[in-house]
Amino acid sequence: MSIARFSPFELLLLKSRSQVDTAKLLLLAWVLCHRQQVSEGQRRRRLAQVSVHFRHGHELAPVMQIAQQQDLQAIQLAAEVLRRECSREHGLGVMHQAIAVATDTGELSLANHYILRFLADLFDVPPATLATLFQELTGRALTAPEDPSRDAYWRIHDAEHYAKYEAEQARQAEAARQQARQEQQRAEQARQRQQEADQAREQAEREKARQREQQHERERSRRHRQSHQEKKHNHEQPYRATPPDRTTRALAVLGLMPGASKLEVRKAYRRMAQMHHPDRFYTESEHRIALASARFQRIKSAYDYLMHTYQ
Known part of the structure; x- marks a missing residue:
């Protein structure tokens, strides 16, 4: 063998x-x-x-x-x-x-x-x-x-490995916390930018509203001066003046000249209604609210009359 x-x-x-x-x-x-x-x-x-x-x-x-x-x-x-x-x-x-x-x-x-x-x-x-x-x-x-299948055994017999493992776990946890903080900061910055954009938009809208109000005020002043000049002219030459008819008066209430179209009447009514609606003066005194109500009623009556006339 x-x-x-x-x-x-x-x-x-x-x-x-x-x-x-x-x-x-x-x-x-x-x-x-x-x-x-x-x-x-x-x-x-x-x-x-x-x-x-x-x-x-x-x-x-x-x-x-x-x-x-x-x-x-x-x-x-x-x-x-x-x-x-x-x-x-x-x-x-x-x-x-x-x-x-x-x-x-x-x-x-x-x-x-x-x-x-x-x-x-x-x-x-x-x-x-x-x-x-x-x-x-x-x-x-x-x-x-000792049981080598238990974690405690290797913590004793391979302490260096566990030290590295725990250090890595701590590093990953710190990285996760850092990332969470960065995401929170980015979200906060985005929220602040959104707030600033909203404030800028609101400011722009208020500025536009103020400019419209100023324009409307200038238009009212112009009409008032024009009306005053017409009255003065009529007073100086009474023999030539003729009393305006109801249509002319209604157009004047809406700030329009004779001959205005139906579309112009509607636009003027919307504009005057927005400016003089009583709800805009709810914080004012009762006297101001009463005046606004009376003014709005004249505007509404003039508009209804003109719409009936243009049919």
Whole structure:
């Protein structure tokens, strides 16, 4: 049979003087590879110390290399050899050695928590017995292993990552707050611009209304002067004056000259009605309101008469 078909660990078992000791070597090397803050040289020296009485008859380097490669098939084969060949007492001895190499220079790593429980199951060691062995050898209780699926575990064991993560979260939160403030400022500026535009529009409308009122006032003054001149002329030449008819008087009330068209009458009425409607003087005195009502009534009567006349 060609040896190329055997794995490195199977070849070690074939060459070993004691397959049990070789299997124990691999499992103890597996535990040592999961020790934290331990150099490669320290692992090799510790494995040599623990295996000084083993009868394997081969070098330790190949065993350490297989353990470092996390060769699970080799580890499973070693476990099967020990399950088949070791008695309960022998299994307890292996547990003693595994606990010793896992804890003699520091805290028990998370991986070795689970490896010790795997070995306890392998040798049918109950959890209570495992806890007792651990207490006797280390002087401290075997606590439940930390759960790497929990956030709290990685906050302790990868604090640098979480510091960066929390800093990034804080930066993003600050950026979001800054963006919200900027959007609020833009909205406030837009509201102020809208208010200013509304105020400017209202001011322009008031200015236009004031100019219209001034124009209307000038027109009334012109008519008044014209009427006064006509009266003066009629007074100076009474023999030539003829009393105006009702149509002429109605047109004069609307500020129109004789011969005005029906369209001009309507426009004049709307303009005069807007200027002299009593509702515009509701804040004035009762006397002013009464005068406005009388004036508006004359305008309305003149308009009704002229509309009837133009039919």
